[in-house]
Amino acid sequence: MARTTYHHGALRAALIDAGLALANDGGPDQVVLREVARAAGVSHSAAYRHFADRDALLTEVARRARAELAAEMRGRIARATDPRARLQATGTAYIGFALSRPGLFRTAFGALPATEPDPAAAPADDPHRILGQVLDEAQAAGLLDPRVRPGAEIAAWSAVHGLASLLLDGSLPATPADIDFAVAQVLGLVNRGLLDDGTSESATARRE
Template sequence: MSPASGHPDRRKPYHHGALRQALLDAGIALAREGGPDRVILREAARAAGVSHSAAYRHFADREALLAEVSRHARGELAAEMRRRLNRVTHPPERLAAVGTAYIDFALTNPGLFRTAFAQHPATGGNDGAPARGEAEPFDILGQVLDQAQSAGLLDQDRRPGAEIAVWSAVHGLASLLLDGPLPATGADLDFALRQVFGLIERGLLRRPAEEP
Protein backbone atom coordinates (compact mmCIF):
# COMPACT_ATOMS: atom_id res chain seq x y z
CA MET A 1 0.00 0.00 0.00
CA SER A 2 1.15 3.54 -0.67
CA PRO A 3 1.62 5.30 2.72
CA ALA A 4 0.36 8.60 1.34
CA SER A 5 -2.78 7.46 -0.45
CA GLY A 6 -3.77 4.16 1.12
CA HIS A 7 -4.00 2.65 -2.35
CA PRO A 8 -1.78 -0.08 -3.82
CA ASP A 9 1.35 1.30 -5.48
CA ARG A 10 1.07 0.24 -9.14
CA ARG A 11 4.56 1.36 -10.10
CA LYS A 12 6.82 -1.48 -11.21
CA PRO A 13 9.63 -2.02 -8.68
CA TYR A 14 12.58 -2.57 -11.04
CA HIS A 15 15.84 -3.61 -9.46
CA HIS A 16 19.20 -2.61 -10.92
CA GLY A 17 19.44 -4.05 -14.42
CA ALA A 18 15.87 -5.33 -14.42
CA LEU A 19 14.53 -2.39 -16.39
CA ARG A 20 17.06 -2.96 -19.16
CA GLN A 21 15.92 -6.58 -19.42
CA ALA A 22 12.27 -5.50 -19.35
CA LEU A 23 12.91 -3.11 -22.23
CA LEU A 24 14.77 -5.81 -24.14
CA ASP A 25 11.93 -8.28 -23.57
CA ALA A 26 9.47 -5.68 -24.85
CA GLY A 27 11.67 -5.08 -27.91
CA ILE A 28 11.80 -8.82 -28.63
CA ALA A 29 8.02 -9.03 -28.39
CA LEU A 30 7.69 -6.10 -30.79
CA ALA A 31 10.08 -7.80 -33.22
CA ARG A 32 8.02 -10.99 -33.10
CA GLU A 33 4.94 -8.95 -33.99
CA GLY A 34 6.29 -6.89 -36.83
CA GLY A 35 9.99 -7.31 -37.51
CA PRO A 36 12.72 -4.68 -37.11
CA ASP A 37 10.54 -1.71 -38.10
CA ARG A 38 8.32 -2.44 -35.11
CA VAL A 39 11.20 -2.17 -32.62
CA ILE A 40 10.83 1.39 -31.32
CA LEU A 41 12.30 2.51 -28.01
CA ARG A 42 9.24 4.57 -27.08
CA GLU A 43 6.98 1.55 -27.69
CA ALA A 44 9.25 -0.69 -25.63
CA ALA A 45 9.16 1.85 -22.78
CA ARG A 46 5.37 1.96 -22.94
CA ALA A 47 5.16 -1.84 -22.85
CA ALA A 48 7.55 -1.94 -19.88
CA GLY A 49 5.44 0.64 -18.07
CA VAL A 50 8.13 3.31 -17.78
CA SER A 51 8.78 6.73 -19.22
CA HIS A 52 10.66 7.31 -22.44
CA SER A 53 13.36 9.17 -20.52
CA ALA A 54 13.85 6.17 -18.21
CA ALA A 55 14.43 3.95 -21.25
CA TYR A 56 17.22 6.27 -22.41
CA ARG A 57 19.19 5.43 -19.29
CA HIS A 58 19.64 1.90 -20.62
CA PHE A 59 19.59 2.34 -24.41
CA ALA A 60 21.09 5.41 -26.05
CA ASP A 61 18.64 5.27 -28.93
CA ARG A 62 16.40 3.02 -30.99
CA GLU A 63 19.40 1.58 -32.86
CA ALA A 64 20.97 0.42 -29.60
CA LEU A 65 17.81 -1.45 -28.64
CA LEU A 66 17.46 -2.91 -32.12
CA ALA A 67 21.05 -4.17 -32.00
CA GLU A 68 20.33 -6.07 -28.79
CA VAL A 69 17.06 -7.49 -30.13
CA SER A 70 18.87 -8.50 -33.32
CA ARG A 71 21.53 -10.29 -31.31
CA HIS A 72 18.85 -12.12 -29.35
CA ALA A 73 17.09 -13.17 -32.56
CA ARG A 74 20.32 -14.59 -33.98
CA GLY A 75 20.80 -16.42 -30.69
CA GLU A 76 17.38 -18.05 -31.01
CA LEU A 77 18.18 -19.06 -34.58
CA ALA A 78 21.54 -20.49 -33.54
CA ALA A 79 19.88 -22.43 -30.71
CA GLU A 80 17.42 -23.98 -33.15
CA MET A 81 20.28 -24.94 -35.47
CA ARG A 82 22.08 -26.63 -32.56
CA ARG A 83 18.93 -28.52 -31.56
CA ARG A 84 18.63 -29.94 -35.07
CA LEU A 85 22.31 -30.87 -35.11
CA ASN A 86 21.92 -32.82 -31.88
CA ARG A 87 19.60 -35.22 -33.71
CA VAL A 88 22.01 -36.25 -36.47
CA THR A 89 25.66 -37.29 -36.74
CA HIS A 90 26.43 -37.91 -40.44
CA PRO A 91 27.99 -34.78 -42.04
CA PRO A 92 25.63 -34.57 -45.08
CA GLU A 93 22.64 -34.88 -42.76
CA ARG A 94 24.09 -32.22 -40.48
CA LEU A 95 24.42 -29.80 -43.38
CA ALA A 96 20.78 -30.41 -44.31
CA ALA A 97 19.79 -30.08 -40.64
CA VAL A 98 21.20 -26.56 -40.24
CA GLY A 99 19.60 -25.52 -43.53
CA THR A 100 16.22 -26.91 -42.56
CA ALA A 101 16.44 -25.25 -39.15
CA TYR A 102 17.17 -21.93 -40.85
CA ILE A 103 14.16 -22.23 -43.18
CA ASP A 104 11.81 -23.45 -40.46
CA PHE A 105 12.83 -20.61 -38.14
CA ALA A 106 12.19 -18.08 -40.90
CA LEU A 107 8.71 -19.46 -41.60
CA THR A 108 7.63 -19.88 -37.98
CA ASN A 109 9.25 -16.69 -36.62
CA PRO A 110 9.19 -14.24 -39.54
CA GLY A 111 9.43 -11.14 -37.36
CA LEU A 112 12.44 -12.40 -35.43
CA PHE A 113 14.05 -13.77 -38.59
CA ARG A 114 13.84 -10.40 -40.31
CA THR A 115 15.19 -8.72 -37.18
CA ALA A 116 18.08 -11.16 -36.78
CA PHE A 117 20.11 -9.50 -39.51
CA ALA A 118 18.73 -5.96 -39.25
CA GLN A 119 21.74 -5.16 -37.07
CA HIS A 120 24.86 -7.27 -37.33
CA PRO A 121 28.47 -6.78 -36.19
CA ALA A 122 29.58 -6.85 -39.83
CA THR A 123 27.39 -3.86 -40.71
CA GLY A 124 25.87 -2.41 -37.56
CA GLY A 125 28.78 -1.77 -35.23
CA ASN A 126 29.86 -3.53 -32.08
CA ASP A 127 26.50 -3.18 -30.29
CA GLY A 128 25.19 -6.17 -32.21
CA ALA A 129 28.23 -8.35 -31.61
CA PRO A 130 27.65 -11.71 -29.95
CA ALA A 131 28.43 -12.15 -26.29
CA ARG A 132 31.61 -14.04 -25.43
CA GLY A 133 31.09 -17.77 -26.05
CA GLU A 134 27.87 -17.17 -27.98
CA ALA A 135 27.92 -18.79 -31.43
CA GLU A 136 26.46 -17.01 -34.43
CA PRO A 137 24.44 -18.98 -37.04
CA PHE A 138 27.27 -18.34 -39.51
CA ASP A 139 29.76 -19.89 -37.06
CA ILE A 140 27.63 -23.01 -36.67
CA LEU A 141 27.43 -23.44 -40.43
CA GLY A 142 31.22 -23.11 -40.63
CA GLN A 143 31.65 -25.81 -37.98
CA VAL A 144 29.42 -28.19 -39.95
CA LEU A 145 31.42 -27.55 -43.12
CA ASP A 146 34.67 -28.14 -41.22
CA GLN A 147 33.28 -31.47 -40.04
CA ALA A 148 32.38 -32.40 -43.60
CA GLN A 149 35.93 -31.61 -44.70
CA SER A 150 37.38 -33.67 -41.83
CA ALA A 151 35.17 -36.59 -42.86
CA GLY A 152 36.56 -36.42 -46.41
CA LEU A 153 33.26 -35.25 -47.92
CA LEU A 154 34.39 -31.73 -48.75
CA ASP A 155 37.56 -31.16 -50.73
CA GLN A 156 40.07 -28.71 -49.30
CA ASP A 157 39.89 -26.49 -52.39
CA ARG A 158 36.11 -26.20 -52.05
CA ARG A 159 36.17 -25.23 -48.38
CA PRO A 160 37.21 -21.55 -48.56
CA GLY A 161 34.10 -19.39 -48.76
CA ALA A 162 31.73 -22.36 -48.69
CA GLU A 163 29.75 -20.66 -45.88
CA ILE A 164 29.00 -17.75 -48.19
CA ALA A 165 27.66 -20.00 -50.93
CA VAL A 166 25.51 -22.12 -48.61
CA TRP A 167 24.22 -19.17 -46.60
CA SER A 168 23.35 -17.23 -49.75
CA ALA A 169 21.36 -20.15 -51.15
CA VAL A 170 19.47 -20.90 -47.94
CA HIS A 171 18.85 -17.26 -46.98
CA GLY A 172 17.67 -16.53 -50.50
CA LEU A 173 15.23 -19.42 -50.35
CA ALA A 174 13.97 -18.26 -46.95
CA SER A 175 13.32 -14.78 -48.32
CA LEU A 176 11.49 -16.10 -51.38
CA LEU A 177 9.34 -18.33 -49.20
CA LEU A 178 8.53 -15.52 -46.78
CA ASP A 179 7.87 -12.75 -49.28
CA GLY A 180 7.02 -14.70 -52.42
CA PRO A 181 6.71 -15.75 -55.07
CA LEU A 182 7.58 -19.28 -53.89
CA PRO A 183 4.78 -21.10 -52.02
CA ALA A 184 5.75 -21.97 -48.46
CA THR A 185 3.47 -24.92 -47.74
CA GLY A 186 2.96 -28.55 -48.58
CA ALA A 187 4.53 -30.31 -51.53
CA ASP A 188 5.72 -27.03 -53.05
CA LEU A 189 7.81 -26.28 -49.97
CA ASP A 190 9.24 -29.80 -49.89
CA PHE A 191 10.16 -29.53 -53.56
CA ALA A 192 11.91 -26.19 -53.06
CA LEU A 193 13.89 -27.56 -50.12
CA ARG A 194 14.99 -30.64 -52.07
CA GLN A 195 16.07 -28.53 -55.02
CA VAL A 196 18.17 -26.08 -53.01
CA PHE A 197 19.71 -28.59 -50.61
CA GLY A 198 20.40 -30.98 -53.48
CA LEU A 199 22.17 -28.22 -55.37
CA ILE A 200 24.29 -27.39 -52.32
CA GLU A 201 25.30 -31.01 -51.79
CA ARG A 202 26.11 -31.63 -55.45
CA GLY A 203 28.12 -28.45 -55.63
CA LEU A 204 30.14 -28.98 -52.46
CA LEU A 205 30.14 -32.53 -51.18
CA ARG A 206 32.00 -35.43 -52.69
CA ARG A 207 29.70 -38.19 -53.95
CA PRO A 208 30.58 -41.89 -53.61
CA ALA A 209 31.58 -42.07 -57.29
CA GLU A 210 34.16 -39.34 -56.67
CA GLU A 211 35.94 -41.30 -53.94
CA PRO A 212 39.58 -42.06 -54.90
Template sequence: MSSAAPDRRQTYHHGALRAALVDAGLALAAEGGPDRVVLREVARAAGVSHSAAYRHFADREALLAEVSRHARAELAADMRRRIDRTDDPRGRLHAVGTAYIDFALTRTGLFRTAFGAHSAVGTQADKPFDDPHRILGQVLDEAEDAGLLDPELRPGADIAAWSAVHGLAGLLLDGSLPTTRDDIDFAVERVLGLVNRGLLNREARTGPVRR
Protein backbone atom coordinates in the same frame (compact mmCIF):
# COMPACT_ATOMS: atom_id res chain seq x y z
CA MET B 1 -14.28 10.52 -15.29
CA SER B 2 -10.64 10.55 -16.31
CA SER B 3 -9.71 8.49 -19.35
CA ALA B 4 -6.06 8.31 -18.41
CA ALA B 5 -4.58 4.82 -18.43
CA PRO B 6 -3.44 3.43 -15.08
CA ASP B 7 0.25 3.83 -14.28
CA ARG B 8 1.88 0.51 -15.26
CA ARG B 9 5.45 1.46 -14.43
CA GLN B 10 7.49 -1.24 -12.79
CA THR B 11 10.68 -1.33 -10.81
CA TYR B 12 13.54 -3.72 -11.60
CA HIS B 13 16.52 -4.99 -9.70
CA HIS B 14 19.90 -3.79 -10.90
CA GLY B 15 20.64 -5.18 -14.37
CA ALA B 16 17.20 -6.68 -14.85
CA LEU B 17 15.75 -3.73 -16.75
CA ARG B 18 18.08 -4.16 -19.71
CA ALA B 19 17.02 -7.80 -20.06
CA ALA B 20 13.37 -6.78 -19.74
CA LEU B 21 13.77 -4.19 -22.49
CA VAL B 22 15.40 -6.75 -24.79
CA ASP B 23 12.62 -9.24 -24.07
CA ALA B 24 10.02 -6.59 -24.87
CA GLY B 25 11.88 -5.74 -28.06
CA LEU B 26 11.93 -9.40 -29.08
CA ALA B 27 8.18 -9.68 -28.49
CA LEU B 28 7.52 -6.61 -30.64
CA ALA B 29 9.90 -7.88 -33.34
CA ALA B 30 8.08 -11.22 -33.38
CA GLU B 31 4.83 -9.34 -34.04
CA GLY B 32 6.00 -6.96 -36.73
CA GLY B 33 9.69 -7.24 -37.52
CA PRO B 34 12.37 -4.59 -36.93
CA ASP B 35 10.05 -1.64 -37.59
CA ARG B 36 8.19 -2.41 -34.38
CA VAL B 37 11.33 -2.15 -32.26
CA VAL B 38 11.07 1.47 -31.09
CA LEU B 39 12.44 2.63 -27.74
CA ARG B 40 9.23 4.30 -26.62
CA GLU B 41 7.15 1.21 -27.45
CA VAL B 42 9.65 -1.12 -25.83
CA ALA B 43 9.70 1.00 -22.67
CA ARG B 44 5.91 0.98 -22.56
CA ALA B 45 5.81 -2.81 -23.00
CA ALA B 46 8.34 -3.24 -20.20
CA GLY B 47 6.31 -0.92 -17.98
CA VAL B 48 8.98 1.74 -17.49
CA SER B 49 9.47 5.34 -18.55
CA HIS B 50 11.06 6.33 -21.82
CA SER B 51 13.94 7.95 -19.94
CA ALA B 52 14.60 4.74 -18.02
CA ALA B 53 15.12 2.88 -21.29
CA TYR B 54 17.70 5.46 -22.37
CA ARG B 55 19.85 4.57 -19.38
CA HIS B 56 20.51 1.19 -21.03
CA PHE B 57 20.34 2.03 -24.74
CA ALA B 58 21.65 5.28 -26.14
CA ASP B 59 19.20 5.20 -29.04
CA ARG B 60 16.97 2.95 -31.11
CA GLU B 61 19.94 1.77 -33.15
CA ALA B 62 21.62 0.34 -30.07
CA LEU B 63 18.43 -1.37 -28.94
CA LEU B 64 17.72 -2.82 -32.38
CA ALA B 65 21.27 -4.16 -32.67
CA GLU B 66 20.86 -6.01 -29.38
CA VAL B 67 17.42 -7.37 -30.29
CA SER B 68 18.83 -8.48 -33.63
CA ARG B 69 21.64 -10.35 -31.85
CA HIS B 70 19.16 -12.13 -29.59
CA ALA B 71 16.98 -13.05 -32.58
CA ARG B 72 20.00 -14.65 -34.25
CA ALA B 73 20.75 -16.50 -31.02
CA GLU B 74 17.24 -17.98 -31.05
CA LEU B 75 17.78 -19.23 -34.61
CA ALA B 76 21.17 -20.62 -33.58
CA ALA B 77 19.52 -22.52 -30.73
CA ASP B 78 17.08 -24.07 -33.21
CA MET B 79 19.99 -25.06 -35.43
CA ARG B 80 21.91 -26.68 -32.57
CA ARG B 81 18.88 -28.67 -31.46
CA ARG B 82 18.59 -30.11 -34.97
CA ILE B 83 22.23 -30.83 -35.64
CA ASP B 84 22.54 -32.54 -32.26
CA ARG B 85 20.18 -35.25 -33.53
CA THR B 86 22.78 -36.70 -35.91
CA ASP B 87 26.53 -37.20 -36.20
CA ASP B 88 26.39 -37.47 -40.00
CA PRO B 89 27.98 -34.34 -41.59
CA ARG B 90 25.52 -34.46 -44.50
CA GLY B 91 22.60 -34.68 -42.12
CA ARG B 92 23.97 -31.84 -40.02
CA LEU B 93 24.34 -29.57 -43.06
CA HIS B 94 20.78 -30.42 -44.08
CA ALA B 95 19.59 -29.71 -40.52
CA VAL B 96 21.15 -26.25 -40.56
CA GLY B 97 19.32 -25.43 -43.78
CA THR B 98 15.92 -26.73 -42.72
CA ALA B 99 16.17 -24.94 -39.35
CA TYR B 100 16.90 -21.70 -41.19
CA ILE B 101 13.94 -22.03 -43.55
CA ASP B 102 11.53 -23.13 -40.83
CA PHE B 103 12.56 -20.21 -38.62
CA ALA B 104 12.01 -17.79 -41.51
CA LEU B 105 8.53 -19.16 -42.22
CA THR B 106 7.27 -19.65 -38.67
CA ARG B 107 8.98 -16.77 -36.87
CA THR B 108 9.11 -14.27 -39.69
CA GLY B 109 9.26 -11.12 -37.56
CA LEU B 110 12.29 -12.38 -35.67
CA PHE B 111 13.89 -13.63 -38.88
CA ARG B 112 13.60 -10.23 -40.55
CA THR B 113 14.97 -8.59 -37.42
CA ALA B 114 17.85 -11.06 -37.19
CA PHE B 115 19.08 -10.35 -40.69
CA GLY B 116 18.10 -6.74 -41.21
CA ALA B 117 20.37 -3.75 -41.45
CA HIS B 118 21.52 -4.21 -37.86
CA SER B 119 22.79 -7.77 -38.10
CA ALA B 120 26.43 -8.17 -37.16
CA VAL B 121 29.18 -8.06 -39.75
CA GLY B 122 32.63 -9.61 -39.59
CA THR B 123 34.29 -12.94 -40.16
CA GLN B 124 33.04 -16.28 -38.90
CA ALA B 125 35.77 -16.24 -36.24
CA ASP B 126 34.40 -12.93 -34.94
CA LYS B 127 30.95 -14.39 -34.37
CA PRO B 128 29.75 -15.45 -30.93
CA PHE B 129 29.08 -19.10 -30.14
CA ASP B 130 25.33 -18.62 -30.62
CA ASP B 131 25.50 -17.12 -34.12
CA PRO B 132 23.98 -19.01 -37.10
CA HIS B 133 26.90 -18.19 -39.41
CA ARG B 134 29.37 -19.64 -36.93
CA ILE B 135 27.30 -22.82 -36.57
CA LEU B 136 27.20 -23.24 -40.35
CA GLY B 137 30.96 -22.81 -40.47
CA GLN B 138 31.47 -25.44 -37.78
CA VAL B 139 29.29 -27.93 -39.67
CA LEU B 140 31.29 -27.31 -42.85
CA ASP B 141 34.55 -27.72 -40.94
CA GLU B 142 33.29 -31.09 -39.67
CA ALA B 143 32.49 -32.11 -43.25
CA GLU B 144 36.02 -31.15 -44.28
CA ASP B 145 37.48 -33.12 -41.38
CA ALA B 146 35.48 -36.16 -42.51
CA GLY B 147 36.83 -35.86 -46.04
CA LEU B 148 33.46 -34.86 -47.49
CA LEU B 149 34.42 -31.29 -48.31
CA ASP B 150 37.44 -30.59 -50.48
CA PRO B 151 39.77 -28.21 -48.57
CA GLU B 152 40.04 -26.09 -51.72
CA LEU B 153 36.28 -25.54 -51.62
CA ARG B 154 36.12 -24.70 -47.91
CA PRO B 155 37.00 -20.97 -48.21
CA GLY B 156 33.69 -19.25 -48.95
CA ALA B 157 31.63 -22.44 -48.74
CA ASP B 158 29.66 -20.91 -45.89
CA ILE B 159 28.87 -17.87 -48.05
CA ALA B 160 27.67 -20.07 -50.91
CA ALA B 161 25.48 -22.25 -48.69
CA TRP B 162 24.08 -19.33 -46.72
CA SER B 163 23.32 -17.33 -49.86
CA ALA B 164 21.37 -20.20 -51.39
CA VAL B 165 19.27 -20.87 -48.29
CA HIS B 166 18.73 -17.20 -47.45
CA GLY B 167 17.70 -16.55 -51.03
CA LEU B 168 15.13 -19.33 -50.86
CA ALA B 169 13.80 -17.97 -47.57
CA GLY B 170 13.37 -14.54 -49.14
CA LEU B 171 11.55 -15.90 -52.19
CA LEU B 172 9.17 -17.85 -49.98
CA LEU B 173 8.51 -14.92 -47.65
CA ASP B 174 7.96 -12.45 -50.48
CA GLY B 175 5.49 -14.71 -52.27
CA SER B 176 7.66 -15.27 -55.33
CA LEU B 177 7.36 -19.04 -54.88
CA PRO B 178 4.30 -21.15 -54.04
CA THR B 179 3.92 -21.70 -50.32
CA THR B 180 1.80 -24.81 -49.97
CA ARG B 181 3.48 -27.34 -47.69
CA ASP B 182 4.30 -29.63 -50.62
CA ASP B 183 5.77 -26.76 -52.64
CA ILE B 184 7.89 -25.59 -49.72
CA ASP B 185 9.20 -29.10 -49.06
CA PHE B 186 10.02 -29.52 -52.75
CA ALA B 187 11.90 -26.21 -52.92
CA VAL B 188 13.82 -26.88 -49.73
CA GLU B 189 14.89 -30.34 -50.83
CA ARG B 190 15.97 -29.03 -54.24
CA VAL B 191 18.05 -26.17 -52.86
CA LEU B 192 19.61 -28.15 -50.03
CA GLY B 193 20.27 -31.03 -52.41
CA LEU B 194 22.13 -28.72 -54.78
CA VAL B 195 24.16 -27.26 -51.90
CA ASN B 196 25.01 -30.76 -50.69
CA ARG B 197 26.02 -32.06 -54.11
CA GLY B 198 27.88 -28.87 -54.98
CA LEU B 199 30.03 -28.86 -51.85
CA LEU B 200 30.31 -32.40 -50.56
CA ASN B 201 31.94 -35.50 -51.98
CA ARG B 202 30.02 -38.75 -52.28
CA GLU B 203 32.21 -40.72 -49.92
CA ALA B 204 33.87 -39.77 -46.66
CA ARG B 205 37.59 -40.26 -46.28
CA THR B 206 38.72 -43.24 -44.25
CA GLY B 207 41.29 -42.88 -41.54
CA PRO B 208 41.71 -40.51 -38.60
CA VAL B 209 39.84 -37.23 -38.54
CA ARG B 210 42.00 -34.10 -38.78
CA ARG B 211 41.90 -31.90 -35.68
Protein backbone atom coordinates in the same frame (compact mmCIF):
# COMPACT_ATOMS: atom_id res chain seq x y z
CA MET C 1 1.29 2.41 -14.53
CA ALA C 2 5.05 2.66 -14.86
CA ARG C 3 7.00 -0.02 -13.07
CA THR C 4 9.79 1.25 -10.82
CA THR C 5 10.97 -1.94 -9.08
CA TYR C 6 13.52 -3.33 -11.54
CA HIS C 7 16.76 -4.41 -9.91
CA HIS C 8 20.02 -2.99 -11.16
CA GLY C 9 20.65 -4.24 -14.68
CA ALA C 10 17.27 -5.98 -14.96
CA LEU C 11 15.62 -3.13 -16.82
CA ARG C 12 18.01 -3.42 -19.75
CA ALA C 13 17.20 -7.12 -20.07
CA ALA C 14 13.48 -6.40 -19.76
CA LEU C 15 13.66 -3.81 -22.53
CA ILE C 16 15.44 -6.27 -24.83
CA ASP C 17 12.83 -8.93 -24.00
CA ALA C 18 10.06 -6.49 -24.83
CA GLY C 19 11.78 -5.54 -28.07
CA LEU C 20 12.15 -9.20 -29.00
CA ALA C 21 8.43 -9.76 -28.45
CA LEU C 22 7.56 -6.76 -30.63
CA ALA C 23 9.97 -7.95 -33.34
CA ASN C 24 8.42 -11.40 -33.23
CA ASP C 25 4.99 -9.88 -33.84
CA GLY C 26 5.89 -7.39 -36.55
CA GLY C 27 9.54 -7.38 -37.50
CA PRO C 28 12.20 -4.71 -36.92
CA ASP C 29 9.90 -1.77 -37.69
CA GLN C 30 7.95 -2.54 -34.52
CA VAL C 31 10.99 -2.14 -32.28
CA VAL C 32 10.53 1.48 -31.17
CA LEU C 33 11.89 2.75 -27.86
CA ARG C 34 8.63 4.29 -26.76
CA GLU C 35 6.67 1.09 -27.41
CA VAL C 36 9.36 -1.05 -25.81
CA ALA C 37 9.34 1.15 -22.71
CA ARG C 38 5.55 0.91 -22.52
CA ALA C 39 5.68 -2.87 -22.81
CA ALA C 40 8.27 -3.04 -20.05
CA GLY C 41 6.15 -0.77 -17.85
CA VAL C 42 8.65 2.08 -17.54
CA SER C 43 8.91 5.65 -18.76
CA HIS C 44 10.35 6.61 -22.12
CA SER C 45 13.20 8.43 -20.39
CA ALA C 46 14.06 5.33 -18.37
CA ALA C 47 14.64 3.38 -21.58
CA TYR C 48 17.07 6.05 -22.79
CA ARG C 49 19.25 5.45 -19.73
CA HIS C 50 20.09 2.04 -21.18
CA PHE C 51 20.00 2.68 -24.92
CA ALA C 52 21.22 5.86 -26.57
CA ASP C 53 18.77 5.48 -29.44
CA ARG C 54 16.54 3.05 -31.30
CA ASP C 55 19.43 1.65 -33.32
CA ALA C 56 21.28 0.64 -30.16
CA LEU C 57 18.22 -1.23 -28.89
CA LEU C 58 17.51 -2.78 -32.28
CA THR C 59 21.07 -4.10 -32.50
CA GLU C 60 20.66 -5.97 -29.21
CA VAL C 61 17.24 -7.31 -30.22
CA ALA C 62 18.73 -8.52 -33.52
CA ARG C 63 21.50 -10.32 -31.62
CA ARG C 64 18.89 -12.08 -29.53
CA ALA C 65 16.93 -12.99 -32.66
CA ARG C 66 20.05 -14.57 -34.14
CA ALA C 67 20.60 -16.47 -30.90
CA GLU C 68 17.03 -17.84 -31.14
CA LEU C 69 17.76 -19.03 -34.69
CA ALA C 70 21.07 -20.53 -33.55
CA ALA C 71 19.25 -22.51 -30.86
CA GLU C 72 16.89 -23.94 -33.49
CA MET C 73 19.85 -24.90 -35.66
CA ARG C 74 21.71 -26.57 -32.81
CA GLY C 75 18.61 -28.53 -31.86
CA ARG C 76 18.20 -29.97 -35.35
CA ILE C 77 21.91 -30.59 -35.79
CA ALA C 78 22.01 -32.55 -32.52
CA ARG C 79 19.46 -34.99 -33.92
CA ALA C 80 21.42 -35.62 -37.13
CA THR C 81 23.63 -38.69 -37.37
CA ASP C 82 26.45 -37.67 -39.72
CA PRO C 83 28.06 -34.56 -41.28
CA ARG C 84 25.95 -34.75 -44.43
CA ALA C 85 22.74 -34.93 -42.40
CA ARG C 86 23.96 -32.12 -40.13
CA LEU C 87 24.45 -29.80 -43.10
CA GLN C 88 20.95 -30.68 -44.26
CA ALA C 89 19.59 -30.05 -40.76
CA THR C 90 21.31 -26.65 -40.64
CA GLY C 91 19.52 -25.50 -43.77
CA THR C 92 16.18 -27.03 -42.77
CA ALA C 93 16.28 -25.29 -39.39
CA TYR C 94 17.17 -21.97 -41.02
CA ILE C 95 14.28 -22.06 -43.47
CA GLY C 96 11.88 -23.43 -40.87
CA PHE C 97 12.71 -20.57 -38.51
CA ALA C 98 12.18 -18.00 -41.28
CA LEU C 99 8.75 -19.37 -42.12
CA SER C 100 7.54 -19.91 -38.57
CA ARG C 101 8.96 -16.70 -37.05
CA PRO C 102 9.25 -14.23 -39.92
CA GLY C 103 9.36 -11.18 -37.67
CA LEU C 104 12.41 -12.43 -35.80
CA PHE C 105 14.03 -13.67 -38.99
CA ARG C 106 13.75 -10.26 -40.66
CA THR C 107 15.02 -8.59 -37.50
CA ALA C 108 17.97 -10.97 -37.17
CA PHE C 109 19.38 -10.11 -40.57
CA GLY C 110 18.04 -6.66 -41.26
CA ALA C 111 19.20 -4.79 -38.20
CA LEU C 112 22.81 -5.78 -37.52
CA PRO C 113 26.16 -4.76 -38.97
CA ALA C 114 27.76 -7.08 -41.51
CA THR C 115 28.48 -10.60 -40.33
CA GLU C 116 31.96 -11.30 -39.01
CA PRO C 117 33.95 -12.57 -42.06
CA ASP C 118 35.66 -15.27 -39.98
CA PRO C 119 32.97 -17.60 -38.57
CA ALA C 120 35.32 -18.70 -35.78
CA ALA C 121 35.45 -15.10 -34.55
CA ALA C 122 31.65 -14.79 -34.38
CA PRO C 123 29.80 -15.27 -31.07
CA ALA C 124 29.11 -18.87 -30.07
CA ASP C 125 25.38 -18.37 -30.61
CA ASP C 126 25.71 -16.88 -34.10
CA PRO C 127 24.24 -18.92 -36.99
CA HIS C 128 27.27 -18.13 -39.17
CA ARG C 129 29.61 -19.77 -36.67
CA ILE C 130 27.39 -22.83 -36.36
CA LEU C 131 27.36 -23.27 -40.14
CA GLY C 132 31.15 -22.99 -40.14
CA GLN C 133 31.43 -25.71 -37.51
CA VAL C 134 29.21 -28.04 -39.53
CA LEU C 135 31.34 -27.47 -42.63
CA ASP C 136 34.52 -28.07 -40.64
CA GLU C 137 33.08 -31.42 -39.50
CA ALA C 138 32.30 -32.31 -43.10
CA GLN C 139 35.88 -31.53 -44.11
CA ALA C 140 37.27 -33.57 -41.21
CA ALA C 141 35.10 -36.50 -42.32
CA GLY C 142 36.51 -36.31 -45.86
CA LEU C 143 33.23 -35.07 -47.37
CA LEU C 144 34.38 -31.53 -48.13
CA ASP C 145 37.46 -30.95 -50.24
CA PRO C 146 39.85 -28.57 -48.40
CA ARG C 147 40.15 -26.60 -51.62
CA VAL C 148 36.42 -25.94 -51.55
CA ARG C 149 36.24 -25.12 -47.82
CA PRO C 150 37.29 -21.41 -47.93
CA GLY C 151 34.12 -19.37 -48.33
CA ALA C 152 31.83 -22.41 -48.33
CA GLU C 153 29.65 -20.63 -45.75
CA ILE C 154 28.94 -17.89 -48.28
CA ALA C 155 27.68 -20.34 -50.89
CA ALA C 156 25.53 -22.36 -48.50
CA TRP C 157 24.15 -19.37 -46.63
CA SER C 158 23.34 -17.42 -49.79
CA ALA C 159 21.36 -20.30 -51.25
CA VAL C 160 19.36 -21.01 -48.11
CA HIS C 161 18.78 -17.36 -47.17
CA GLY C 162 17.72 -16.61 -50.73
CA LEU C 163 15.09 -19.34 -50.67
CA ALA C 164 13.82 -18.25 -47.25
CA SER C 165 13.46 -14.66 -48.47
CA LEU C 166 11.69 -15.67 -51.68
CA LEU C 167 9.21 -17.77 -49.72
CA LEU C 168 8.55 -15.01 -47.18
CA ASP C 169 8.10 -12.36 -49.87
CA GLY C 170 5.60 -14.48 -51.79
CA SER C 171 7.82 -14.79 -54.85
CA LEU C 172 7.51 -18.58 -54.77
CA PRO C 173 4.44 -20.74 -54.11
CA ALA C 174 4.16 -21.46 -50.41
CA THR C 175 1.88 -24.46 -50.06
CA PRO C 176 3.39 -27.17 -47.85
CA ALA C 177 4.13 -29.33 -50.90
CA ASP C 178 5.72 -26.44 -52.79
CA ILE C 179 7.87 -25.51 -49.78
CA ASP C 180 9.05 -29.10 -49.34
CA PHE C 181 9.95 -29.30 -53.02
CA ALA C 182 11.83 -25.98 -52.99
CA VAL C 183 13.75 -26.87 -49.83
CA ALA C 184 14.72 -30.25 -51.25
CA GLN C 185 15.92 -28.63 -54.47
CA VAL C 186 18.04 -25.96 -52.77
CA LEU C 187 19.52 -28.18 -50.09
CA GLY C 188 20.23 -30.85 -52.66
CA LEU C 189 22.08 -28.27 -54.76
CA VAL C 190 24.13 -27.17 -51.74
CA ASN C 191 24.90 -30.76 -50.86
CA ARG C 192 26.02 -31.68 -54.37
CA GLY C 193 27.95 -28.47 -54.81
CA LEU C 194 29.96 -28.72 -51.59
CA LEU C 195 30.06 -32.31 -50.41
CA ASP C 196 31.80 -35.21 -52.12
CA ASP C 197 29.62 -38.16 -53.10
CA GLY C 198 32.53 -40.52 -52.49
CA THR C 199 33.17 -41.36 -56.13
CA SER C 200 35.62 -38.64 -57.11
CA GLU C 201 39.36 -39.15 -57.41
CA SER C 202 39.99 -36.80 -54.46
CA ALA C 203 37.63 -38.78 -52.23
CA THR C 204 39.28 -42.05 -53.24
CA ALA C 205 42.74 -40.61 -52.54
CA ARG C 206 41.69 -39.45 -49.08
CA ARG C 207 40.28 -42.85 -48.20
CA GLU C 208 43.51 -44.51 -49.32
